[in-house]
Amino acid sequence: MTIRAIEWASGKIRLLDQSRLPWEEVFLELEDYREVAAAIKEMRIRGAPAIGIAAAYAMALGAQAIEAKSREEFLVKLSTVSQALRATRPTAANLFWAIDRMNRMAEVGEDVTQIKSALLHEAQRMEKENEEAHTKLSQYGAELVRDGFAIMTHCNTGALATAGYGTALGVIRAAKEQGKKLHVLVTETRPLLQGARLTTWELAKYNIPFTLIADTMTGHFLSRGKIDCVILGADRIAANGDFANKIGTYNIAVLAMENGVPFYVAAPSSTIDLSLSSGDEIPIEERRAEEVTHIEGIAIAPLGVEAANPAFDITPHYYVSAIITEKGVIREPYEMRLRRLFM
Amino acid sequence: MTIRAIEWASGKIRLLDQSRLPWEEVFLELEDYREVAAAIKEMRIRGAPAIGIAAAYAMALGAQAIEAKSREEFLVKLSTVSQALRATRPTAANLFWAIDRMNRMAEVGEDVTQIKSALLHEAQRMEKENEEAHTKLSQYGAELVRDGFAIMTHCNTGALATAGYGTALGVIRAAKEQGKKLHVLVTETRPLLQGARLTTWELAKYNIPFTLIADTMTGHFLSRGKIDCVILGADRIAANGDFANKIGTYNIAVLAMENGVPFYVAAPSSTIDLSLSSGDEIPIEERRAEEVTHIEGIAIAPLGVEAANPAFDITPHYYVSAIITEKGVIREPYEMRLRRLFM
Numbered sequence: 237m238t239i240r241a242i243e244w245a246s247g248k249i250r251l252l253d254q255s256r257l258p259w260e261e262v263f264l265e266l267e268d269y270r271e272v273a274a275a276i277k278e279m280r281i282r283g284a285p286a287i288g289i290a291a292a293y294a295m296a297l298g299a300q301a302i303e304a305k306s307r308e309e310f311l312v313k314l315s316t317v318s319q320a321l322r323a324t325r326p327t328a329a330n331l332f333w334a335i336d337r338m339n340r341m342a343e344v345g346e347d348v349t350q351i352k353s354a355l356l357h358e359a360q361r362m363e364k365e366n367e368e369a370h371t372k373l374s375q376y377g378a379e380l381v382r383d384g385f386a387i388m389t390h391c392n393t394g395a396l397a398t399a400g401y402g403t404a405l406g407v408i409r410a411a412k413e414q415g416k417k418l419h420v421l422v423t424e425t426r427p428l429l430q431g432a433r434l435t436t437w438e439l440a441k442y443n444i445p446f447t448l449i450a451d452t453m454t455g456h457f458l459s460r461g462k463i464d465c466v467i468l469g470a471d472r473i474a475a476n477g478d479f480a481n482k483i484g485t486y487n488i489a490v491l492a493m494e495n496g497v498p499f500y501v502a503a504p505s506s507t508i509d510l511s512l513s514s515g516d517e518i519p520i521e522e523r524r525a526e527e528v529t530h531i532e533g534i535a536i537a538p539l540g541v542e543a544a545n546p547a548f549d550i551t552p553h554y555y556v557s558a559i560i561t562e563k564g565v566i567r568e569p570y571e572m573r574l575r576r577l578f579m
Numbered sequence: 580m581t582i583r584a585i586e587w588a589s590g591k592i593r594l595l596d597q598s599r600l601p602w603e604e605v606f607l608e609l610e611d612y613r614e615v616a617a618a619i620k621e622m623r624i625r626g627a628p629a630i631g632i633a634a635a636y637a638m639a640l641g642a643q644a645i646e647a648k649s650r651e652e653f654l655v656k657l658s659t660v661s662q663a664l665r666a667t668r669p670t671a672a673n674l675f676w677a678i679d680r681m682n683r684m685a686e687v688g689e690d691v692t693q694i695k696s697a698l699l700h701e702a703q704r705m706e707k708e709n710e711e712a713h714t715k716l717s718q719y720g721a722e723l724v725r726d727g728f729a730i731m732t733h734c735n736t737g738a739l740a741t742a743g744y745g746t747a748l749g750v751i752r753a754a755k756e757q758g759k760k761l762h763v764l765v766t767e768t769r770p771l772l773q774g775a776r777l778t779t780w781e782l783a784k785y786n787i788p789f790t791l792i793a794d795t796m797t798g799h800f801l802s803r804g805k806i807d808c809v810i811l812g813a814d815r816i817a818a819n820g821d822f823a824n825k826i827g828t829y830n831i832a833v834l835a836m837e838n839g840v841p842f843y844v845a846a847p848s849s850t851i852d853l854s855l856s857s858g859d860e861i862p863i864e865e866r867r868a869e870e871v872t873h874i875e876g877i878a879i880a881p882l883g884v885e886a887a888n889p890a891f892d893i894t895p896h897y898y899v900s901a902i903i904t905e906k907g908v909i910r911e912p913y914e915m916r917l918r919r920l921f922m
Contacts, residue, residue, distance in 0.1 A: 258880070258881045424769070424871070424879070424880070425795065426767070426769060426793040426794060426795050427793045427795075429879050429880075432872075432879045432880040433879065433880065433881075436880050436881055436884050437881055440881060440884075445885075446884075446885070447885050447886060447887050448871060448872065448880055448884050448885065448886040448887075449871070449886065449887050450769040450770045450794070450826070450827075450871055450888075451769060451793070451794045451795045451827075452768065452769050452770075452794045452825075452826045452827025452830065453826055453827070453887065453889060453892075454830060455827075455829040455830040455833060455892060456826060456829060456889055456892040457887075459829065459892075459893075482795075483793070483795045483796055483799060484793075484794075484795025484796070484798075486798040486799060486802065487795065487797060487798040487830055487834060490798060490833055490834055490837050491830060491833055491834075494833050494837075528767070528791060528792070528793050529775075529791065531874050531875075531877070531879065532874075532877050532879065534874070534875050534877055536767070536772050536775045536776065536874065536875065537601070537767070537772075537775040537776065537779050537791055538601045538776075538779055538780055538783060541779050541783075541789075541791050542788075542789070542790050542791065543790060543791040543792065544790050544791075544792050544796065544800075545793075546796060546799055549796075549798060549799040549802075550802075
């Protein structure tokens with residue numbers, strides 16, 4: 237069962253349009269990096285690891301199209317590409333990590349032709365490393381999941397979100413593949429309903445049983461003693477272990493701790509941003525009010541009401557039982573142990 | 580600005596159909612108690628105090644229609660009416676409180692004609708007392724609200740929910756009428772979106788500024804130090820102060836305590852059920868999965884997915900800063916002080 241959220245297809249980027257799932261499986265073929273930037277902004281592709289890979293391929297796509305007489309001219313034009321991609325979504329670390337890595341590759345290149353080819357190879361290498369990292373972190377994470385577990389997850393962290401095996405949902409998939417019987421409690425994840433639309437769709441494909449709940453129900457189920465652990469993803473992890481993730485994550489973290497339920501974060505090391513000392517420094521994207529006041533194009537509130545729409549929240553590290561990465565499972569003290577991952 | 584959720588109109592019950600707000604202001608004229616029972620079940624009228632008043636009038640309506648030769652025959656037929664009303668919704672105390680009070684009135688009656696008339700008067704008296712209680716508790720509650728407060732509320736507890744001035748929203752209205760400047764953070768309240776549909780509609784009518792948020796955003800805003808207090812209602816309060824309220828209340832209670840934000844419950848004393856020693860004994864209504872999987876008739880998840888739909892959750896008393904009633908503001912120890920209200 238392979239779901240490909242993004243694919244390099246002979247000079248184009250092929251994206252599964254996630255804004256139309258689960259209703260339609262529509263693939264977009266994008267030939268211009270600006271189309272990819274728009275697709276990231278509009279969340280046709282979303283999930284921190286997946287937008288990292290999309291940005292890397294968009295850099296390669298943008299590079300192919302550059303006409304430049306010199307290496308210097310090329311690099312100036314490439315910086316326009318990376319600026320456009322940087323401006324899409326401010327919170328996920330993987331986006332900036334991917335763009336920076338592509339830029340470093342460009343800077344060490346010798347001439348335009350060589351750099352263009354190196355950038356495409358680098359994007360492909362990142363995709364491959366990304367896949368390997370998720371498979372590995374899923375194996376590490378699956379050790380924390382026991383046969384018979386009921387697991388709560390939030391948003392979507394599967395193949396769709398990661399351009400790979402999945403992070404939090406990857407852990408769940410790996411545990412299932414080990415023969416463990418599982419039941420997943422899927423939060424619908426308002427406003428954009430990634431849980432209701434995407435996670436249910438993926439779990440059905442993996443034959444993993446689940447129950448969909450509204451976000452208001454998380455505390456109720458966590459307090460009833462029937463949830464064995466929470467596993468969810470991260471969009472950016474600061475040096476002290478604080479992390480940004482889909483809005484509603486902090487609610488679940490506090491409710492899990494209050495009820496003694498282990499709370500695990502699964503993310504590749506590319507999500508870790510050691511340049512930020514704590515979660516206070518992570519910028520939070522504010523999106524359009526219409527995402528709150530409308531669902532699938534239908535108004536759910538009187539027209540013109542004011543609505544807030546922070547897309548992420550910050551969860552302090554002291555709510556986190558462990559961070560599952562491809563380099564192993566990290567526990568407190570996070571500060572020291574996260575830094576050690578990069579030594 | 581008067582909103583009448585329910586009204587006795589010369590032998591009929593006139594209901595504002597809340598399932599169609601804010602899109603249409605449709606009034607239903609019901610002549611049969613079974614229609615009222617159905618309207619309660621389908622949440623065309625909802626909110627603990629309002630369904631209490633609706634049940635009282637439905638008893639009066641049912642009584643009018645009974646043909647009986649004796650007092651005994653009448654009482655047997657009346658018990659069919661009260662059974663049907665009891666079966667509508669299991670959680671709200673006010674429903675049972677109202678039915679029991681109507682039955683006690685019937686039992687002390689002398690003959691059929693006298694009982695029929697006494698029941699109508701009793702329902703009217705309950706409506707009047709209900710209005711007075713809300714006005715009074717709103718006055719008490721408004722003392723807790725200071726000028727400039729930002730207040731978070733959940734679900735709908737205004738005129739629509741109470742057949743009166745409102746409970747939690749009544750407190751907010753009263754504070755506003757005292758000239759205090761307020762801003763309300765309204766949770767949309769999935770699955771049925773009473774916050775997004777009804778509370779926004781009422782607040783606009785009262786000229787009280789507000790911001791609508793998704794339920795996933797409660798923790799984010801409570802943790803940012805900008806919310807001065809939470810005020811919400813209750814559907815049933817046990818003897819120890821534990822209470823049932825709209826699903827999502829427990830989430831907010833835990834998040835408010837974690838962030839040092841006062842958490843107030845506003846409810847008339849008819850919501851208090853001293854026969855239950857704790858919240859564990861409050862039955863929780865489970866509603867149709869379609870309320871979670873569909874919004875305004877539109878599917879938000881793949882067809883046929885399993886969904887849970889508990890309509891209420893239980894919040895333990897130790898999260899409650901105070902319970903605002905028409906008999907005063909009650910604080911810990913709740914056990915002793917709630918009992919004292921009824922002495």
